């Protein structure tokens with residue numbers, strides 16, 4: 001976080017400087033800044049799963065230590081958070097401070113530029129958690145605000161805001177989505193019995209949470225092994241999903257049977273098969289005739305390159321990816337440095353070494369070199385446990401190395 005230089009409140013300049021007195025307003029403190037930004041971050045969270053491809057954003061208008069307006073980006077095409085917060089604040093926005101989790105936009109997209117709305121409302125100071133990495137914003141909003149005489153402080157709550165943006169941040173800074181590997185395992189880390197059966201390891205509460213994770217993902221990713229063994233639908237069910245994630249299957253040589261549910265009339269549209277560049281054209285045509293989209297991509301070690309698929313997903317605006325594949329695909333993505341988080345459901349049951357382990361060899365060798373993570377969520381779901389672990393993923397091509 002970069003601290004803002006001090007608590008002085010700069011009065012508005014230019015056309016908005018009239019009719020407002022600073023005399024009875026206490027200047028905002030660092031505490032106020034953190035408090036109001038935390039509130040803005042919580043508001044932003046309400047848009048989760050509904051704003052795609054826009055980021056989640058929250059905004060608070062505060063004056064004399066009190067909130068006078070707040071808003072969040074509710075859904076694509078609807079008002080941006082800043083505009084909503086200003087509408088709530090009305091005339092009280094004049095001379096007030098706007099707290100916003102992401103740099104306001106300076107361009108006309110589906111809605112008019114937010115910086116103009118801030119200017120018109122007479123906002124005196126704008127506290128921004130993060131500069132928007134999107135190439136059409138990226139500093140322009142901040143510069144426009146400053147040009148309009150609005151004081152801008154950037155960096156309050158930056159880490160939390162980056163975390164909130166997740167895949168949007170990664171897609172615009174590193175051209176790849178955020179990948180969460182979802183695993184449902186027994187206490188001893190087994191995801192299927194010796195015959196490959198995995199239904200059901202966890203109970204209904206855990207499975208319902210799995211559907212909630214799908215509902216907030218932009219894409220769900222599996223390998224051909226899981227497609228064959230489980231014939232899944234990969235839809236978010238019974239959780240009031242605003243939209244369904246894109247369903248993506250990695251099938252390097254297009255060998256999966258066309259009878260899978262993913263390729264049936266109900267699911268073919270919205271399903272993508274990623275394959276190698278020389279997968280049989282005849283198979284490709286058969287899938288496309290059903291409405292399935294085929295992405296021919298480069299291979300790595302004879303299989304769909306994780307890096308190439310990650311780039312393609314980001315380019316398609318799929319910023320949050322839930323990897324629901326088996327150990328083969330998940331381990332390959334982990335080794336490629338492309339798994340950012342693990343969402344681990346643990347059932348209090350034991351299958352022993354006869355069962356299938358959820359993670360393959362990582363080439364780590366010693367405990368000292370083990371990949372370290374940080375638990376960011378833990379809860380109980382019925383009889384099962386749930387952990388969300390942030391792995392602080394590294395760039396593709398970098399080995400497991402020391403995790404620091």
Ligand SMILES: NC(=O)c1ccc[n+]([C@@H]2O[C@H](COP(=O)([O-])OP(=O)(O)OC[C@H]3O[C@@H](n4cnc5c(N)ncnc54)[C@H](OP(=O)(O)O)[C@@H]3O)[C@@H](O)[C@H]2O)c1
Pocket residue numbers: 182183184185190191192195196197198201222223224225226227229230250251252253255302303304305306324325326327328329330332333356
């Ligand atoms: N409990 C759970 O959470 C859970 C979740 C998922 C699966 N499962 C279980 O896991 C078992 C299936 O395991 P699995 O490991 O075979 O499934 P998988 O990881 O989903 O699929 C593996 C296949 O994906 C294809 N693939 C394409 N690109 C790849 C790449 N870059 N790296 C690795 N693989 C790539 C490969 O086939 P091609 O070479 O033909 O492309 C590979 O054989 C089933 O028993 C299933 O029930 C359990």
